[in-house]
Amino acid sequence: MPAPPSDKPVYRFAPSPNGFLHLGHALSALLNHDMAAASGGRFLLRIEDIDLTRCTPQFEAAIYRDLAWLGLDWEEPVRRQSDHFDAYHAALDRLTEMDLVYPAFLTRGEVKAKVAANEASGKSWPRDPDGSPLYPDDDRHRSQTERRKLIADGVRHAFRLDMQKALDLIGAPLNWTETGDGDRGEIPADPSAWGDVVLSRSDAPSSYHLSVTVDDAAQGITHVVRGLDLFEATAVHRLLQELLGLPPPIYHHHRLILGADGRKLSKSEGSTGLAALRDQGLPAGDIRGRLGL
Numbered sequence: 001m002p003a004p005p006s007d008k009p010v011y012r013f014a015p016s017p018n019g020f021l022h023l024g025h026a027l028s029a030l031l032n033h034d035m036a037a038a039s040g041g042r043f044l045l046r047i048e049d050i051d052l053t054r055c056t057p058q059f060e061a062a063i064y065r066d067l068a069w070l071g072l073d074w075e076e077p078v079r080r081q082s083d084h085f086d087a088y089h090a091a092l093d094r095l096t097e098m099d100l101v102y103p104a105f106l107t108r109g110e111v112k113a114k115v116a117a118n119e120a121s122g123k124s125w126p127r128d129p130d131g132s133p134l135y136p137d138d139d140r141h142r143s144q145t146e147r148r149k150l151i152a153d154g155v156r157h158a159f160r161l162d163m164q165k166a167l168d169l170i171g172a173p174l175n176w177t178e179t180g181d182g183d184r185g186e187i188p189a190d191p192s193a194w195g196d197v198v199l200s201r202s203d204a205p206s207s208y209h210l211s212v213t214v215d216d217a218a219q220g221i222t223h224v225v226r227g228l229d230l231f232e233a234t235a236v237h238r239l240l241q242e243l244l245g246l247p248p249p250i251y252h253h254h255r256l257i258l259g260a261d262g263r264k265l266s267k268s269e270g271s272t273g274l275a276a277l278r279d280q281g282l283p284a285g286d287i288r289g290r291l292g293l
C-alpha cells in the first residue's frame with residue numbers, strides 16, 4: 001500500500017545487516033542525510049534483512065552504532081524488512097493474479113551445470129548486468145499439471161517474473177529520472193537485461209527487487225540515493241512499480257568508493273570498515289574528508 005504523498009522530500013539509507021558498514025556505506029548514508037537536510041526533507045533508515053541466513057542482530061546493532069558515530073540521526077521506528085514479509089507476499093500474490101509469475105524449480109547447481117554445458121559446446125549464455133547467467137526458460141514452459149505435480153511432490157521452488165509477459169502487459173517503454181554521478185536525465189530502463197528475475201525463494205520469502213520496490217512506496221520515498229552498482233537494477237524496480245501501480249521516486253546513483261585494488265569495497269574489508277577506522281582512532285569528523293564531501 002503506497003504511503004500518502006508527502007509534502008516533504010523523503011530519503012532513505014537502506015543497508016543490509018550482513019556485514020559491517022564501510023566507507024562506501026558512509027558515503028551513501030551521509031549523502032542521503034545531507035540531501036534530505038538541504039531540501040528540508042526527511043531521512044529514514046531501513047534495515048534490509050530479508051536474507052535470514054546472512055543477516056544478524058549483531059550486524060544490525062553495528063549499523064546503529066556506526067551511523068550514530070557519523071553523527072547521523074534518523075526517524076524512529078526503523079522499518080525492518082523481516083517484519084513485513086506479509087506486504088511482499090501480497091505484492092507477489094498480485095503479480096500472480098496478473099498471471100506474470102511462475103514456479104521455478106531449477107537449483108543454483110542445475111543452472112550452473114546447464115550454462116557450463118552450453119558454454120562447453122561453444123555457445124554463449126546470456127548474462128545479466130551483474131554478470132550472472134539469465135535463468136533458463138525450462139520452467140516457464142511447464143504445464144500447470146506438471147507444476148502442480150512437482151509442488152505436490154515437495155520439490156523446492158522459487159517464484160520468478162515472466163519478464164516478456166510483464167513487458168508485453170506494460171506495452172510502453174519505461175524510463176526513470178536520474179540526478180546522480182553517472183548518466184543523468186531521463187534514463188531508458190531495460191528490465192529485459194535481467195531475464196526472469198526472482199521474486200521469492202524457498203529460503204528467503206522475498207527478493208531484493210520486490211521488497212525494495214514495495215518498501216520505497218510504503219515509506220513514501222521520493223528520492224532514492226544509492227551506489228552506481230545499483231544503477232541497472234533500477235530498470236527492474238521501475239517495471240515492478242509500473243505493474244503494481246506504485247509511484248516512481250527520483251533516483252540518484254552516486255560514485256562508488258574503491259579499495260586499494262581498484263575494486264568495489266566488500267563488507268569483509270577490515271581496513272575501510274567504519275568500526276575498524278573508529279578503533280584505529282580516526283575521528284568521525286575526518287570521514288567526510290576521506291570521502292571527498
Ligand code: GLU
Pocket residue numbers: 014015016048212225226230
Ligand atoms: N540493501 C541494499 C544494499 O545494502 C541497498 C538497497 C538500495 O539502496 O536500494 O546494498
